[in-house]
Amino acid sequence: MAHDSYLLMISQSFDEILPEEDQEVLFDHMRSCAMCAATWTRMNALDRVLSAQIEVMPPLDFTASVMMRVSTYQERRKWYPWMVATLIVLSLLAGISLLAPTLFFSLGLYRTAATWPAVGRAVAAVAVGFADLVRVASFLMDALLDWLSLLSHDPVTLGVVVAALVSVSTYIGLRETLKATSTSEAFSQQSA
Amino acid sequence: MEREDQELVALLLGGDQQAFAELVERHQRAVYNLTYRMLGESREAEDAAQEAFLRAYQHIDRYDPERSFKTWLLSITSNYCIDRIRKRRLTWLSLDEPLTPHPALNSQEGKPEEEALGNERDAAVHAMLNQLAPDYRAAVILRYWYDMSYLEIAEMLDTTESAIKSRLFRARQMLAEEARTGHVPGMAVAMEGA
Ligand SMILES: [Zn+2]
Numbered sequence: 292m293a294h295d296s297y298l299l300m301i302s303q304s305f306d307e308i309l310p311e312e313d314q315e316v317l318f319d320h321m322r323s324c325a326m327c328a329a330t331w332t333r334m335n336a337l338d339r340v341l342s343a344q345i346e347v348m349p350p351l352d353f354t355a356s357v358m359m360r361v362s363t364y365q366e367r368r369k370w371y372p373w374m375v376a377t378l379i380v381l382s383l384l385a386g387i388s389l390l391a392p393t394l395f396f397s398l399g400l401y402r403t404a405a406t407w408p409a410v411g412r413a414v415a416a417v418a419v420g421f422a423d424l425v426r427v428a429s430f431l432m433d434a435l436l437d438w439l440s441l442l443s444h445d446p447v448t449l450g451v452v453v454a455a456l457v458s459v460s461t462y463i464g465l466r467e468t469l470k471a472t473s474t475s476e477a478f479s480q481q482s483a
Numbered sequence: 484m485e486r487e488d489q490e491l492v493a494l495l496l497g498g499d500q501q502a503f504a505e506l507v508e509r510h511q512r513a514v515y516n517l518t519y520r521m522l523g524e525s526r527e528a529e530d531a532a533q534e535a536f537l538r539a540y541q542h543i544d545r546y547d548p549e550r551s552f553k554t555w556l557l558s559i560t561s562n563y564c565i566d567r568i569r570k571r572r573l574t575w576l577s578l579d580e581p582l583t584p585h586p587a588l589n590s591q592e593g594k595p596e597e598e599a600l601g602n603e604r605d606a607a608v609h610a611m612l613n614q615l616a617p618d619y620r621a622a623v624i625l626r627y628w629y630d631m632s633y634l635e636i637a638e639m640l641d642t643t644e645s646a647i648k649s650r651l652f653r654a655r656q657m658l659a660e661e662a663r664t665g666h667v668p669g670m671a672v673a674m675e676g677a
Contacts (some may be wrong), residue, residue, distance in 0.1 A: 299652050302651060333662050334655050335664060341623065342627055344628060345605050347528075348515075349515035355532055357537065360514070390566065
């Protein structure tokens with residue numbers, strides 16, 4: 292048998308679970324093996340140190356401290372359902388306030404609302420105004436997109452536009468230069 | 484005694500808070516000694532012991548009255564301490580933190596000079612236990628301080644009897660090796676005195 296199995300037997304003998312015949316085998320081995328005998332001595336000393344119980348006492352207010360923790364926990368648990376309920380109500384309100392306008396206009400609920408007398412007129416005015424606004428915005432958007440796609444697809448148009456931009460900026464530049472020159476000439480004539 | 488524990492648990496389940504205070508009063512020493520041995524520091528031990536009781540309170544409905552209340556409570560405590568040590572290892576608090584002997588440390592013999600000797604030996608024992616991985620440490624503590632069988636320890640730490648057998652063997656081997664090489668301060672002296 293290898294030393295390791297004897298070492299395991301030593302450990303078990305300190306736990307008092309080693310059968311008597313194994314105990315005999317172990318002691319026989321230790322008489323001839325100095326290494327296992329030395330381990331037994333060390334483990335025996337260790338066993339005595341660990342078995343020498345020294346009891347420590349908890350602080351005098353220990354129970355009171357535990358009960359304080361318990362009551363804090365209960366206090367928190369008492370509020371817990373309310374906190375959850377508040378959170379649910381708040382998320383519902385947030386959801387409704389986000390969904391309401393969408394439902395109102397995109398699902399055509401405003402049409403139903405428009406049949407109610409006073410509210411109907413106000414809602415109708417808002418809806419018409421909104422629709423006009425949307426129409427103007429989409430017309431401008433379409434024009435811009437058409438213009439951009441024309442530029443990107445037609446090199447002649449692109450050339451014309453670039454040439455026009457260059458001419459306009461050159462014209463403006465020249466005019467400003469002339470204006471500045473004539474002013475400074477007028478100045479020098481006056482002072483002469 | 485056991486029946487009284489179950490009665491108190493029944494009262495607690497019925498809403499009697501005083502019954503829980505009674506259970507704390509009754510088992511505080513067992514729980515506190517376990518956290519103290521596991522964590523090796525009195526302030527942390529106190530906090531862990533309080534937390535273990537709170538956890539028992541929170542999960543009292545999961546307690547099986549067929550089992551011993553003390554074993555259930557110590558099982559919660561040891562598993563909590565193992566978790567705590569593992570978390571502590573992940574943080575900057577290393578294994579080398581200083582060990583402060585508890586002021587209320589009292590030896591069972593009671594004589595002052597023996598108490599002083601006990602303190603020294605206690606610090607050496609802490610230093611020894613500190614060398615062990617938390618689940619090995621728990622097995623050694625439950626075996627020596629609580630005189631529990633392999634089966635009881637296995638049930639408490641949610642493992643098998645053979646795992647406990649090998650943990651105790653490896654722990655002893657490691658500690659014996661530490662004693663031979665003299666890496667742990669005070670250990671050799673403590674073992675000579677034994
Ligand atoms: Zn040998």
